[in-house]
Amino acid sequence: MKYKLIRSMAHNWSHSFMSEMNYVDGAFVYEDVYRLARERRGEKVIINWIPADGEDSREFPPRVQKCVDAYRAGLAEHLRRHHVDASALKVFRTEVYVAENFRMYVRTFVVDDRDKEHVAFVWS
Template sequence: MKYKLIKSMAHNWTHSFMSGMNYVDGDYVFEDMYQLARGRRGEKITVSWIPERTDELFVLTPRIRESLKHYRKSLPTHMRQHNVDVGAISEMRTEVYVAEDHRIYVRSYVLDNRGKEHVQFVRS
């Protein structure tokens, strides 16, 4: 496996999760994520993919939690399609927050098993 593939895999994953294709129960998941971020100005709304953190679920809406069920099931397939070994990832998460400039930012974060961080901002 090539570690340089991690960044594009994680970017695509976060972009998909925050896209208009992620539509659950009559609305878009990204709208719920943005609303939560606006309500917690400066505080990150985090979805941890690896490892899964159930304590995060309590602040998320039912729509987001429903989407997570489906996304978490398909993560290993997504990683295989990008030629990324699941064992190479120590931590992977999506973060959404409102910065001091009042803009909403979406960030993809991955920590690989070598201790290297792969961080990037994602436009959705």
């Protein structure tokens, strides 16, 4: 496995999750996540993919919970298609927050088995 593939894999995953192609139960999932981030006033909304923490998704609206569960079910296939070994990832998460400049940020964050961080902003 090439570690340089991790960043692009994570970016693609988070971008897909927060995109307008992720339409569930009559609305876009990103709208619910953005609303939650605005309510938290600077505190990050964190979706943990690895390790998959079922507890974190309980704080999300039902539409987001449903989507997180569906995405988690497809994570192994996504990693395989990107030639990334799941055992090489200690932490993989998507973070959404409102910064001090009042802009919404979506960031993907990964820590590999060498303790190296891979960070990419999906859009801001």
